[in-house]
Amino acid sequence: MSEQENLEQIMGLIINGGNAKSDAMEAIQAAKTGDFELADQKLADSDKALVEAHHSQTGMLTQEANGEPVPITILTIHSQDHLMNAITFRDLAGEMVEMYKKMAEK
Known part of the structure; x- marks a missing residue:
């Protein structure tokens, strides 16, 4: 795989991980x-x-x-960090939305 293709995959992780976290935050709000x-x-x-x-x-x-x-660069590490944080944040956001729904029922 070319260096350009690797960079595209890495940036896909960073961009989509960031979008996932932002969307989860907007869900909480x-x-x-x-x-x-x-x-x-x-x-x-x-x-x-x-x-x-x-x-x-x-x-x-x-x-x-x-x-x-896969070349391990600071961008590669950063991209994996973004993904892991986004997954964790999404899980937490789902729980918080459910909590707000239950609070609204009372």
């Missing part, structure tokens, strides 16, 4: 104001961004599994 329809949509948007990020990560893992080492 929407739930906080009682807009649960928007909150659910933002969680779904976050999930879509995570799927796209996983596609990039899978490409990198497949490359490595095929015997083509």
Whole structure:
């Protein structure tokens, strides 16, 4: 795989991971104001961004599994960090939206 293709995969992780985290944060903000329809949509948007990020990560893992080492740079590490934080944040956002929904029922 070319250096350009590697960079595209890395940037896919960073961009989509960042988008997933932003969407999850927007879901929490929407739930906080009682807009649960928007909150659910933002969680779904976050999930879509995570799927796209996983596609990039899978490409990198497949490359490595095929015997083509992925260069480990600060960008590679940063991209994986973005993805892991986005996954964690999305999970937490889902719990917080549910909490706000329960609070609104009372």
